[in-house]
Amino acid sequence: MSAVDGLHRPGDSPLHRLRPQVKIVALVAFTCAIAATPREAVWAFGVHALILAGLFALARIPAGWVFTRSLVESPFLVLALAFPFMVEGPAVHVWFLQVSEPGLWAGWNLLAKATLGVWAALLLAATTPVAGVLAGLSRLRCPEILLQITAFAIRYAHLTVAEVTQMRLARLARCDDPRFLWQAGALARSLGTVFIRSFERGERVWQSMAARGYTGRLPLEVGPAPASALQWTAAMTAPAVAAAVAAWTAVNA
Amino acid sequence: MEDLALHIPTDVIDGPTSLVTALIAAIAVAWCTVAARRGLDERLVPLAGLATAFIFAAQMLNFPIAAGVSGHLLGGALAAALLGPWLGALCVTVVIVIQALLFADGAVTALGLNVANMALIATFTAYGVIALALKVLPRTRWGLGAAVFAASIVSVVAASAGFVLQFWVGGEPVGQSFGAIAGAILGTHVLVGIGEGVITAGAVTAVAVARPDLVHALRGTPLAQPAPAVKEAS
Numbered sequence: 001m002s003a004v005d006g007l008h009r010p011g012d013s014p015l016h017r018l019r020p021q022v023k024i025v026a027l028v029a030f031t032c033a034i035a036a037t038p039r040e041a042v043w044a045f046g047v048h049a050l051i052l053a054g055l056f057a058l059a060r061i062p063a064g065w066v067f068t069r070s071l072v073e074s075p076f077l078v079l080a081l082a083f084p085f086m087v088e089g090p091a092v093h094v095w096f097l098q099v100s101e102p103g104l105w106a107g108w109n110l111l112a113k114a115t116l117g118v119w120a121a122l123l124l125a126a127t128t129p130v131a132g133v134l135a136g137l138s139r140l141r142c143p144e145i146l147l148q149i150t151a152f153a154i155r156y157a158h159l160t161v162a163e164v165t166q167m168r169l170a171r172l173a174r175c176d177d178p179r180f181l182w183q184a185g186a187l188a189r190s191l192g193t194v195f196i197r198s199f200e201r202g203e204r205v206w207q208s209m210a211a212r213g214y215t216g217r218l219p220l221e222v223g224p225a226p227a228s229a230l231q232w233t234a235a236m237t238a239p240a241v242a243a244a245v246a247a248w249t250a251v252n253a
Numbered sequence: 254m255e256d257l258a259l260h261i262p263t264d265v266i267d268g269p270t271s272l273v274t275a276l277i278a279a280i281a282v283a284w285c286t287v288a289a290r291r292g293l294d295e296r297l298v299p300l301a302g303l304a305t306a307f308i309f310a311a312q313m314l315n316f317p318i319a320a321g322v323s324g325h326l327l328g329g330a331l332a333a334a335l336l337g338p339w340l341g342a343l344c345v346t347v348v349i350v351i352q353a354l355l356f357a358d359g360a361v362t363a364l365g366l367n368v369a370n371m372a373l374i375a376t377f378t379a380y381g382v383i384a385l386a387l388k389v390l391p392r393t394r395w396g397l398g399a400a401v402f403a404a405s406i407v408s409v410v411a412a413s414a415g416f417v418l419q420f421w422v423g424g425e426p427v428g429q430s431f432g433a434i435a436g437a438i439l440g441t442h443v444l445v446g447i448g449e450g451v452i453t454a455g456a457v458t459a460v461a462v463a464r465p466d467l468v469h470a471l472r473g474t475p476l477a478q479p480a481p482a483v484k485e486a487s
Binding site for chain 2: 007024083215
């Protein structure tokens with residue numbers, strides 16, 4: 001396992017068994033439902049969070065893992081914290097601070113939606129292996145050329161990342177002390193070397209492919225498997241509930 | 254080099270703005286694919302794949318900046334200088350899509366926005382700056398280094414300016430504070446860009462000394478004053 005494999009956690013839950021294309025569509029639908037929920041409907045965000053928590057439990061993903069991975073959005077939380085002080089509007093007193101009411105709502109909106117969005121994306125990333133995501137995108141008619149490039153990139157990223165790590169270890173073993181600006185020179189030269197190696201490897205890979213008769217198309221006759229209607233129904237239940245909640249709150253707001 | 258700050262999460266930018274940007278980004282990426290294939294024809298898939306793997310590795314390279322803060326490259330200027338605008342933008346796009354789908358980094362509904370800022374705006378402005386700067390500066394190690402350094406700063410700031418523009422069109426209406434927010438975002442990214450510039454300039458000159466034919470920005474001509482033969486460090 002390396003950092004290139006994404007956040008996949010192997011398992012055998014109903015969520016792991018769902019076809020990837022179904023999960024991708026469900027993720028997009030769920031994220032749209034989150035985005036469409038009005039910010040004043042606080043309870044609706046609770047419902048969204050409960051749905052996601054239930055799915056995480058179903059996929060046997062521990063809560064601690066989800067929280068650690070959610071930190072990815074932390075830079076945007078600074079923006080969320082700044083909103084109450086920057087947005088104009090009637091002021092309210094919270095504790096001893098004077099903040100604007102629309103600003104508080106804006107901050108809450110960003111915080112809640114960003115967190116829920118990351119959780120939904122984590123659910124896909126955790127239950128679907130890399131190859132599954134690519135197969136799913138292929139079923140969804142994603143341009144084949146982009147998918148092939150992506151597949152190559154992920155396959156060889158293992159190598160390039162290992163090379164970068166190995167160079168760093170080699171430098172450390174030779175008493176390099178990477179800190180602040182002094183590491184920049186060595187780092188940059190390593191990157192240059194990795195680029196030359198990657199490009200040369202790309203040419204070698206192409207020559208081998210050409211030797212085997214490659215003419216610009218991968219001879220793949222076995223496409224990814226289609227999903228049954230049952231799978232589609234099961235997977236779309238969560239986004240459907242979320243969308244219903246979002247629509248209900250929008251109408252009654 | 255806080256790259257995460259640019260991966261826009263859910264609903265920071267409203268639906269219509271995201272949709273329009275996604276549409277523009279999709280057309281631009283399609284155009285990049287066509288243009289990159291014209292240059293590489295059937296070599297496109299393996300070479301673009303390996304180049305993307307390289308950008309990926311470059312972004313994985315976390316280095317400590319100060320206590321508790323570590324950064325990594327955005328890679329737009331690096332891709333533009335080494336691979337050219339079309340292939341470069343294509344590779345960074347693939348990296349961003351991988352990060353959104355496999356690492357939950359940036360919302361799927363904001364994918365178009367993230368691709369527009371980090372892959373398209375960053376790479377194309379970087380290439381423009383390098384091409385212009387190399388017309389003025391001498392074609393030496395230092396000239397190339399300075400051009401790439403400037404391009405990195407401009408590209409990072411341009412990418413963040415892309416976010417500021419999207420925020421202005423489809424973000425929270427923040428009224429008079431908009432200037433302050435925009436100033437803070439752009440200011441931070443000037444600093445980010447300087448860090449990115451140092452690393453990128455070093456990497457590109459290292460490649461230019463060893464294999465000038467692989468630096469797209471040099472267009473196949475070696476540097477004017479080649480430095481004494483430098484062996485590939487490993």
